[in-house]
Every structure is written in C-alpha cells, then in structure tokens.
Amino acid sequence: MSGYLTGVLVVLAFNVIAAYAVYLPLAAGQLNLGIAGFMAIGAYASAFLTNEYMWPMWAAIPLGAALAGLVGLLIGVPVLRTHGIYLAMATFALGQVISAIFLNLEVVGGAAGYPVTDYAGPYVVYAAAAGVVVLMLLVSRTRFALCLTAVKSDATVADLLGVSVRGMKVAAFALGAAVAGFGGGLYAHHYSFVEAQHFNVLLSVFTVLYVLFGGTQTVWGPLVGAAFFTLVPELLRASDQWRYALFAVFIILFMAVRPQGLVTSSLFRLFRRKAEAA
Amino acid sequence: MSAALAISGLSKSFAGVRAIRDLSFTVPKGVTTALIGPNGAGKTTVFNLVSGVYGVDAGRIEVNGQDVTHMPSRKRISTGVARSFQNIRLMPHLSVLENLLVGQHVRASSLGALLTPYRLFPNHRWKREARAALEESGLGRWADEMVSALPYGVRKRIDLVRATLAGASLLMLDEPAAGLNPSETNALRDHLKALMAKGVTLLVVEHDMHFVDSICENVVVLNFGEKIAEGPLSRVRQEKLVREAYIGTDEEA
Numbered sequence: 001m002s003g004y005l006t007g008v009l010v011v012l013a014f015n016v017i018a019a020y021a022v023y024l025p026l027a028a029g030q031l032n033l034g035i036a037g038f039m040a041i042g043a044y045a046s047a048f049l050t051n052e053y054m055w056p057m058w059a060a061i062p063l064g065a066a067l068a069g070l071v072g073l074l075i076g077v078p079v080l081r082t083h084g085i086y087l088a089m090a091t092f093a094l095g096q097v098i099s100a101i102f103l104n105l106e107v108v109g110g111a112a113g114y115p116v117t118d119y120a121g122p123y124v125v126y127a128a129a130a131g132v133v134v135l136m137l138l139v140s141r142t143r144f145a146l147c148l149t150a151v152k153s154d155a156t157v158a159d160l161l162g163v164s165v166r167g168m169k170v171a172a173f174a175l176g177a178a179v180a181g182f183g184g185g186l187y188a189h190h191y192s193f194v195e196a197q198h199f200n201v202l203l204s205v206f207t208v209l210y211v212l213f214g215g216t217q218t219v220w221g222p223l224v225g226a227a228f229f230t231l232v233p234e235l236l237r238a239s240d241q242w243r244y245a246l247f248a249v250f251i252i253l254f255m256a257v258r259p260q261g262l263v264t265s266s267l268f269r270l271f272r273r274k275a276e277a278a
Numbered sequence: 279m280s281a282a283l284a285i286s287g288l289s290k291s292f293a294g295v296r297a298i299r300d301l302s303f304t305v306p307k308g309v310t311t312a313l314i315g316p317n318g319a320g321k322t323t324v325f326n327l328v329s330g331v332y333g334v335d336a337g338r339i340e341v342n343g344q345d346v347t348h349m350p351s352r353k354r355i356s357t358g359v360a361r362s363f364q365n366i367r368l369m370p371h372l373s374v375l376e377n378l379l380v381g382q383h384v385r386a387s388s389l390g391a392l393l394t395p396y397r398l399f400p401n402h403r404w405k406r407e408a409r410a411a412l413e414e415s416g417l418g419r420w421a422d423e424m425v426s427a428l429p430y431g432v433r434k435r436i437d438l439v440r441a442t443l444a445g446a447s448l449l450m451l452d453e454p455a456a457g458l459n460p461s462e463t464n465a466l467r468d469h470l471k472a473l474m475a476k477g478v479t480l481l482v483v484e485h486d487m488h489f490v491d492s493i494c495e496n497v498v499v500l501n502f503g504e505k506i507a508e509g510p511l512s513r514v515r516q517e518k519l520v521r522e523a524y525i526g527t528d529e530e531a
Binding site for chain 2 (some may be wrong): 138139140141142143144146147149150153154156157158160161162163164165211217265266271
C-alpha cells in the first residue's frame with residue numbers, strides 16, 4: 001500500500017472513531033460540540049501512562065478512554081441539565097477549557113507538545129476503528145439504543161413509560177466521551193506526538209458535520225459521513241485549488257436534498273422492500 | 279379491595295388560576311369511569327397530575343393502593359398506571375414493533391436487558407411478545423410499518439397495545455374517540471372492551487356521550503376544576519348543575 005493511501009486511510013479511521021463519539025449523544029438528541037476536549041483527555045492521559053509509567057499502549061489507551069468517559073460522566077450530570085443551543089454552547093466551552101488546560105500543563109509539555117514513546121502502526125489503527133464500528137453496530141441492536149431514540153423523539157412519553165431520560169442522556173454522553181478518548185489515545189500513539197492545539201474547535205465542529213451529513217437516524221450515518229468528508233476532498237485533488245470550493249458545493253447540495261443526512265431509516269426500508277420484491 | 283385510582287383533596291394552580299380545586303373521586307377496580315366536563319374544566323390536568331407530568335399543590339393520589347403523589351413520573355408506570363395523549367404520542371421515526379418494544383421497557387430495564395443485542399435475533403422473545411399482542415388486537419399486519427405512515431385509528435389502537443405491554447392495569451385515555459370515523463370508533467370500542475375483560479380499569483376523558491354511554495359505568499363531571507356530579511351517566515345528566523354546565527348545552531348529547 002502506498003504511503004499516501006495509508007495516510008488517507010489512517011485519517012479516515014480517526015475520523016470514523018470521532019464521528020461515533022459525537023453520534024452516541026446525538027442519538028439521544030444531545031449535541032456535544034466539545035468532542036475534541038475528550039479526545040485530548042484520552043490522548044494526554046494514555047501518552048502520560050506510556051511515557052512516565054512505561055505502560056503498554058494496549059492498556060494505556062483504554063485507560064485514557066475510561067478517564068475521558070469518567071470526565072464525561074461527571075461533567076454530563078450538570079451540563080445535560082441544559083438543552084438545545086445552551087447545551088451546544090456549554091459543551092463548546094468545555095472543549096475549549098480542556099484543551100486550554102493541557103496547553104498550560106507543563107508536566108505534559110505545555111505549548112511545546114508532548115512526544116510519545118510508543119508507536120501504534122496503521123494496521124493497529126485500522127483494527128481499532130473496525131472494532132469501534134463493530135461495537136457501535138452491536139450497541140445499535142440493543143434496548144439501550146432504542147431508549148436513546150425514544151428519548152430523542154419524545155422525552156415525556158419515554159419518561160412515562162419508565163425510561164430514565166436523564167440516565168440515558170448521561171450514559172450516551174459519557175460513552176461518547178470514552179469513544180473520543182479512545183480515538184485521542186490512538187492518535188497520540190500513531191503520530192507519536194500530542195499537542196493541545198490539535199484538539200481545537202474546528203476538529204469538534206467538523207466531526208459534528210460528518211455525523212449530521214451522514215445522518216443520525218441509523219448507526220451507518222457517521223461511517224458514511226466520515227468517509228465522505230475524508231475521501232471526497234482527496235478524490236477532488238485533481239482539481240487542485242478548487243477542490244474545497246467544489247466540496248462545499250457538494251455539501252450544500254446534499255444537505256438541500258437530504259436534510260436528514262445521507263443514510264436514513266426510510267432509505268433502509270426502501271432497500272429492504274426492493275430486496276423482498278426481487 | 280383497593281381502588282384502581284383514589285384521588286383526595288387534589289388542588290393545582292397555574293399562575294394563580296386554580297385549575298383543580300379540592301377534587302376527590304375514586305375509580306374502583308374494573309369500573310370503567312368517564313371524566314367529563316366542558317372545555318377547560320381540568321380533565322387533562324387530572325391526567326397530568328396522576329401521571330406525574332405536573333406536581334400537585336395539595337392532595338393525595340393513590341394508584342392500586344400505592345401513594346404516588348410525590349413519586350417521580352417515570353416510576354409511576356410500575357404501579358400500573360399508563361395514559362394516552364389527546365394527540366397520539368407514538369414515536370414517529372420508529373416502526374410499530376419498536377414502539378411496542380419501548381412499551382416493554384418497564385419490564386426490561388435491567389442493565390443486562392438494556393445491553394442485549396436483541397435485534398440480532400429475528401425471533402427474540404421481546405419481538406415475539408410484541409407481535410403476539412398486535413395479532414391479538416388484529417393489528418398484526420402493521421408490525422413493520424413506520425408509525426407516521428399509519429391511519430389515525432390504527433395509531434390510536436397501537437397506543438393502547440403499547441400501554442398493555444407496559445403492564446398497565448389502570449389506563450387513562452384522553453379523548454380516545456376524537457377524530458375517528460364510525461368504523462374506527464367501533465374497532466376502538468371492541469379493543470377497549472377486550473381490555474376491560476382482561477381486568478384493565480379505564481378512566482376516559484371523552485366528549486362523545488354515545489361512546490361514554492356504551493363503555494362507562496360511572497361518570498365524574500368537572501367544571502372549573504371542581505367535581506359537580508358523580509354517578510351513572512343516565513342519572514348524572516338529569517342533574518341541574520350538570521345540565522347548566524355541560525350537557526344542557528347540547529340536548530342531543
């Protein structure tokens with residue numbers, strides 16, 4: 001495999017993981033605009049464990065993910081009292097605060113960045129991303145996923161049917177944070193370097209775009225959205241400096257035609273009907 | 279035997295307006311009861327107080343002998359009370375079967391149940407149970423449809439099946455017959471009678487007096503948040519206060 005292709009696929013893998021981190025809370029109707037902050041927690045925590053305590057990365061990265069999830073849980077309890085645009089603003093600020101903390105934390109290199117001693121090769125990254133996708137597919141087959149959809153579509157009725165609306169929201173938010181932390185830890189170990197500036201607002205916003213573009217109704221949306229956002233700009237490389245303008249036109253067109261995202265549940269039903277008819 | 283629903287001294291105000299005033303009434307088990315009264319009398323507010331959508335200002339609510347007055351709304355389903363809304367509140371982007379599965383939640387809310395990937399098993403017992411409940415009500419062919427694509431009358435009845443799957447023994451129905459055509463109304467009546475035969479107690483808010491007459495044994499009449507009459511419809515409709523407040527405005531009713 002050429003170095004270029006490997007590089008693109010690695011970026012795709014990271015984007016897919018990040019997209020699922022945003023998708024989980026969004027499946028319950030909660031927009032997390034601070035996903036980069038949780039990636040930073042996973043990245044720095046796991047890098048710290050491999051650098052300072054000589055932990056193997058297969059233990060350090062999951063622990064970094066767990067820590068990001070724990071922070072998500074603790075912060076989710078108060079933050080998820082807010083709704084809609086206020087929740088988006090709160091999580092946005094949260095992401096900023098977290099990366100600002102790391103930027104000033106000298107123990108992990110501060111603004112100079114933090115080199116990581118252990119290395120995760122591209123195949124480790126692919127396998128990890130595939131693992132996240134499989135895990136998400138499994139989760140989407142559970143009652144937990146059904147409850148998230150119920151909370152998103154009618155919280156009052158879900159509550160009256162006995163669903164713990166707050167519990168579901170907090171769980172989805174914390175799980176999303178853990179997935180983000182996992183992606184962050186992997187990122188640190190693949191590029192062998194962490195810097196706080198990488199985990200910025202643009203990263204959070206782009207990740208949300210993948211998910212909205214792919215669609216939040218089914219578990220496939222984030223995968224398709226992340227793939228589109230990663231691969232299409234590469235395919236448009238031939239058009240040189242116009243590629244970003246073309247890409248933007250594509251996005252606007254698609255969102256106009258499919259405001260619910262590329263992959264919707266009715267699309268699946270259509271395919272199923274056709275398959276049955278054939 | 280304890281009552282399905284016992285309300286005593288219930289009061290609720292909104293911004294100084296007293297929506298419910300010192301209301302007391304009882305729904306004995308198995309006695310289908312109608313809650314009637316003119317628009318704005320507080321009927322839906324009673325449902326919202328019993329289901330816990332609103333908190334009470336004063337008074338006490340008991341469901342099947344359990345005090346639910348200050349119980350969080352999501353816990354009340356486990357006492358056996360479920361409700362429908364005036365505008366049907368099924369989840370539009372879910373299939374009929376998935377809506378019913380949400381209805382089962384109260385009986386399948388352990389961590390293990392939540393994390394079982396049941397959708398990988400085409401014949402999982404939860405799906406079998408939901409399908410069987412649909413078949414029993416003659417709605418089997420709608421199982422895999424999206425709710426938003428269904429006729430209104432069918433959606434009303436799927437709402438009932440969902441409440442049944444939640445294990446409801448006291449079902450509060452907010453204008454079940456509103457907006458239905460005569461054949462849909464008959465199907466609904468048959469469905470409700472089947473539920474009654476199974477021992478489900480119904481409390482119905484309804485404007486259609488023929489419908490009330492055909493299923494309800496007892497009637498509680500509200501006006502301006504107060505109970506003004508109670509008893510069988512044939513007797514209640516003769517009372518002067520009631521005629522003035524409500525039925526008297528429509529002799530045909």
